[in-house]
Amino acid sequence: xxxxxxxxxxxxxxxxxxxxxxxxxxxxxxxxxxxxxxxxxxxxxxxxxxxxxxxxxxxxxxxxxxxxxxxxxxxxxxxxxxxxxxxxxxxxxxxxxxxxxxxxxxxxxxxxxxxxxxxxxxxxxxxxxxxxxxxxxxxxxxxxxxxxxxxxxxxxxxxxxxxxxxxxxxxxxxxxxxxxxxxxxxxxxxxxxxxxxxxxxxxxxxxxxxxxxxxxxxxxxxxxxxxxxxxxxxxxxxxxxxxxxxxxxxxxxxxxxxxxxxxxxxxxxxxxxxxxxxxxxxxxxxxxxxxxxxxxxxxxxxxxxxxxxxxxxxxxx
Numbered sequence: 001x002x003x004x005x006x007x008x009x010x011x012x013x014x015x016x017x018x019x020x021x022x023x024x025x026x027x028x029x030x031x032x033x034x035x036x037x038x039x040x041x042x043x044x045x046x047x048x049x050x051x052x053x054x055x056x057x058x059x060x061x062x063x064x065x066x067x068x069x070x071x072x073x074x075x076x077x078x079x080x081x082x083x084x085x086x087x088x089x090x091x092x093x094x095x096x097x098x099x100x101x102x103x104x105x106x107x108x109x110x111x112x113x114x115x116x117x118x119x120x121x122x123x124x125x126x127x128x129x130x131x132x133x134x135x136x137x138x139x140x141x142x143x144x145x146x147x148x149x150x151x152x153x154x155x156x157x158x159x160x161x162x163x164x165x166x167x168x169x170x171x172x173x174x175x176x177x178x179x180x181x182x183x184x185x186x187x188x189x190x191x192x193x194x195x196x197x198x199x200x201x202x203x204x205x206x207x208x209x210x211x212x213x214x215x216x217x218x219x220x221x222x223x224x225x226x227x228x229x230x231x232x233x234x235x236x237x238x239x240x241x242x243x244x245x246x247x248x249x250x251x252x253x254x255x256x257x258x259x260x261x262x263x264x265x266x267x268x269x270x271x272x273x274x275x276x277x278x279x280x281x282x283x284x285x286x287x288x289x290x291x292x293x294x295x296x297x298x299x300x301x302x303x304x305x306x307x308x309x310x311x312x313x314x315x316x317x
Contacts, residue, residue: 050287061280077253078263083236086175094180098187121181129245132174137165144258162260166248169257179232190224223307230303244268266292
């Protein structure tokens, strides 16, 4: 009786890597490090260029009304207010579209809608700005007029009424349309990753489709929904051209949605003011960019904190 010799495997020396492994790990480490280096370089540039403007007055820079903080305050308010309004409209719409694509629509219709949503995310912001000026603003002007006449007692709808429709609310609608494809695409993929056994178990217990979504899909996707919303918020905070084209700016701080006196946003103000800036005015605009950088960084840090807290309660675990 013949026996086949056993195949013996010789272990490689401990800690020794093949050249391909060393090359791949080194490349990955370099790519990851470059993200930190780039972020640090941007932060250093903004801080160095912003220091002269932080303590400047209107005697030093003609763009300042009195000092830097009185100049940047309305811009921060306009940026956060427009982004908040956009997110208030975009998140419910995005969740509805994502649920329809993932759990309600037939397969062919779901694929077509998915392609359309992905294509909307690729539309340039200038196109959205042109649409906001030429189509949206004239279309919503009668609605604004009716709200001011019949619900002007509500602080958000208080007069005076803009005659052009290029208000902070119109800019927020444009931003909502722009961020909806991003939030929808992320939520759709998260909803599709819900374990099938969880959904089937809920349906087997007698749940309706909506009850199954509420008990199985939403708990699983909660942290992902927060991440998608914060990603859309970051896009809305930094949007430049669409807001600059649509919004009719007069400065100041106001919560009124349909008035001609609208606050500006940081990104749009930089785009409109930078070509004619000179001297310390350039540093002032860069300093406002630093404020936007800090706000965006804080928003992303808050999103990471919320996702981290909710992760242990998510069905993903």
